[in-house]
Amino acid sequence: MREFLYDRAPDVSGALALLDADPDARFLAGGTNLVDLMKTGVERPARLVDVRELPLDDIEVTADGGLRIGATVTNSDLAAHPEVRRRYPALAQAVLAGASGQLRNMATVGGNLLQRTRCGYFTDVTKPCNKRVPGSGCPAIEGEHHNHAILGASEHCVATHPSDMGVALTAFDAVVSYETADGSGEVPLADFYLPVGDTPHRETALPPGALITGVTLPPAPVAARSRYRKVRERASYAFAIGSIAAALDVQDGVVREVRLAFGAVASRPWRASEAERVLTGAPADAATFAAAADAELAAAKPLLHNAYKVTLMRNLVVAVLTELAEEASR
Numbered sequence: 001m002r003e004f005l006y007d008r009a010p011d012v013s014g015a016l017a018l019l020d021a022d023p024d025a026r027f028l029a030g031g032t033n034l035v036d037l038m039k040t041g042v043e044r045p046a047r048l049v050d051v052r053e054l055p056l057d058d059i060e061v062t063a064d065g066g067l068r069i070g071a072t073v074t075n076s077d078l079a080a081h082p083e084v085r086r087r088y089p090a091l092a093q094a095v096l097a098g099a100s101g102q103l104r105n106m107a108t109v110g111g112n113l114l115q116r117t118r119c120g121y122f123t124d125v126t127k128p129c130n131k132r133v134p135g136s137g138c139p140a141i142e143g144e145h146h147n148h149a150i151l152g153a154s155e156h157c158v159a160t161h162p163s164d165m166g167v168a169l170t171a172f173d174a175v176v177s178y179e180t181a182d183g184s185g186e187v188p189l190a191d192f193y194l195p196v197g198d199t200p201h202r203e204t205a206l207p208p209g210a211l212i213t214g215v216t217l218p219p220a221p222v223a224a225r226s227r228y229r230k231v232r233e234r235a236s237y238a239f240a241i242g243s244i245a246a247a248l249d250v251q252d253g254v255v256r257e258v259r260l261a262f263g264a265v266a267s268r269p270w271r272a273s274e275a276e277r278v279l280t281g282a283p284a285d286a287a288t289f290a291a292a293a294d295a296e297l298a299a300a301k302p303l304l305h306n307a308y309k310v311t312l313m314r315n316l317v318v319a320v321l322t323e324l325a326e327e328a329s330r
Contacts, residue, residue: 002038005047009054012211016181018049019209027051027211029072030106032099033115041125042116042132052108056213059083065219071110071212075165076101078109088217090226090245091168097230098164100237110212112165113176113192114204117267118239119159120144130156131200138200141303147241150300150309152266157200158303161193161268162239168228170269171245171261172220178210185210193268200267222249222257225327229320230263231312240264242312248324250284260296260317265309272296275317284325286318293317 005022009015019025025047028034037043056070059081067083078084079095099107121127121139128136140148140158148158166189174189187205194202206212217223226247232238243263249256258279260272275296282288293314300310 002041002044002046004038004045006050007047008050012054012056012179012213015049015051015054015211016179016209018047019211020181022047025049029108029111030074030103031111032103032107033111037116037123040123042123051211056110062216062219067217069109069215069217071108071214073109075099075104075107075109075112078165079104086224088168088172088220088223088226090171090223090228090247091165091217093228094164094168094230094243094245097228097240097243109165109215112163113169113189113212113215115162116203117159118162119148122159131159131203134199134201144305145303146305147239147264148303148306149266150302150306150313151262151270151297152196152268153301154196154198154200156198157196157267159200159267160264161266162264163269164228164230164240164243164263166269167243167261167263168226168245169215169217170271171226171247171259172217172223175216175218176212177214177216178206178212180207180210184213186216189215189269190271196267220247220259222247222259225249225324226259227320227324229316231316242309242316244313244316244320246317246320246324248284248321248328250325250328253284253329255279255282255284255288258321260292262296262313265300265313272317274298279321284321284328286322289318289321290314292321 026045028048056072060068079092085092122129230240230243245261247259262270275292278292278295
């Protein structure tokens with residue numbers, strides 16, 4: 001591992017100043033992704049600015065009935081918070097589906113959003129990777145890609161985003177807040193992750209030197225009946241091969257409102273907007289759920305070894321929405 005300097009930021013402005021003074025510095029919170037990448041040589045910061053002790057660890061109900069979640073709230077605290085469990089149960093379920101208890105105790109909300117892909121070619125510095133070294137190629141397209149993207153990929157990158165939490169936040173229209181030396185800003189999570197295109201190394205819409213300070217969830221009564229379902233290759237401590245965050249409001253057998261987002265199918269949490277369009281105002285039955293899934297997955301472009309994800313995601317949509325519809329009818 002490359003030698004590096006370490007500073008503990010006294011406050012948000014101090015953290016921004018430390019990063020501004022050293023263009024090769026990085027913010028450090030839980031370190032559950034960054035430190036791993038430093039060990040493999042993918043990340044080589046000259047300085048780490050520790051932001052974990054900044055006063056950004058509160059979860060508050062907003063005046064309009066949403067939630068404001070600080071960037072340094074740990075994943076464990078997020079999943080256990082009674083208002084998260086009551087208002088957005090799929091978010092709590094998504095967090096608990098990720099990593100291990102020990103890692104959730106360290107990992108933070110801001111860091112979770114910024115974690116990088118677990119593609120084996122990205123994490124192996126002996127291999128080419130357009131995300132790590134722009135223009136070097138994407139060997140996953142012809143190589144090991146059974147858990148890679150089927151939506152929104154390009155000839156330059158087929159990696160997936162690993163976050164479980166981000167899938168639920170995407171379904172509920174979360175907004176990311178940040179601070180820079182020039183002031184504060186916000187970006188909807190729907191716009192937070194940049195399309196892969198021909199620049200997969202450009203991952204987020206955050207301005208240079210920005211520090212995530214929190215995430216706001218707008219009020220969403222439909223989210224009170226929501227679910228996160230994750231499929232993985234072993235029962236625990238494994239990244240998804242497909243996942244879904246879903247919320248459903250049914251009245252008189254008709255879908256009044258629905259939220260859907262997919263995980264492990266694209267370079268970012270994937271909002272299933274086309275499926276939502278098909279579902280809204282339609283009968284809440286298995287045939288409609290399947291038609292909605294097919295409409296969303298019509299744009300899928302699977303590779304040789306990951307076409308199974310199309311069937312997997314279709315089945316997930318039908319199964320989870322059926323469960324939510326049955327609950328609504330009780």
